[in-house]
Amino acid sequence: MATTIRKAAYFSMHTANRVGQGAQILKGLRDAGVNLRAFSGFPDAGRAQVDFIPYDTGQFLRAARKLGLKLGRRKTVFIAQGDDKPGVIAAICDKLAQARINMVAMDAVAIGNKRCGAIFWVKPKDVGRASRVLGAR
Numbered sequence: 001m002a003t004t005i006r007k008a009a010y011f012s013m014h015t016a017n018r019v020g021q022g023a024q025i026l027k028g029l030r031d032a033g034v035n036l037r038a039f040s041g042f043p044d045a046g047r048a049q050v051d052f053i054p055y056d057t058g059q060f061l062r063a064a065r066k067l068g069l070k071l072g073r074r075k076t077v078f079i080a081q082g083d084d085k086p087g088v089i090a091a092i093c094d095k096l097a098q099a100r101i102n103m104v105a106m107d108a109v110a111i112g113n114k115r116c117g118a119i120f121w122v123k124p125k126d127v128g129r130a131s132r133v134l135g136a137r
Contacts, residue, residue: 003082005092005136007127008037010053010077011060013070017048025050025069032063037079038119040107053077053119076127077119078136080108084116092118092134099133101126 015021022041029036029052038053054060057074064071080092089108096103101122108118122130130136 003080003088003092005078005080005134007076007131007136008053008079009057009074010051011064011071011074012049012051013072014044014047014049017043017046021048022050025067028067029060029063032059032066034060034063036060038077038107040119051077053079075121075124077121078130078134080116080118080120082116084110084114088116089118092120095133096122096130099129101130101133 015025026039035055036052037055039051041048041050043049052060052064052071061071080089082088089106093103093106104121104123106118106120108116108120110116
């Protein structure tokens with residue numbers, strides 16, 4: 001199977017960087033029936049930044065509102081999925097580099113059964129061009 005790259009909506013927020021904070025947020029979303037494509041969290045200037053990539057944006061936003069989450073504006077992330085083979089992530093990075101598009105960040109993982117996936121970001125001004133270069137849907 002070839003690597004498929006698609007665009008998706010993602011939302012970020014800052015929260016306290018303390019034990020259980022992420023678990024509490026994720027539990028609230030789970031209890032509201034929200035399914036996430038991906039979740040990322042990391043420390044940021046004494047706080048924590050958490051990023052959500054939902055399957056259903058409307059459902060996610062309704063649940064976030066009920067939970068009182070203070071989300072930033074909707075942004076775009078790229079999701080890559082495909083066969084796990086040497087160089088698959090390097091090929092994505094190379095295509096962007098050849099087009100002179102800077103990748104802001106990437107998280108990639110082998111997910112078993114010879115499959116891999118990645119989420120990655122480019123600057124908002126580069127989303128359209130990156131989509132064309134990568135053939136993202």
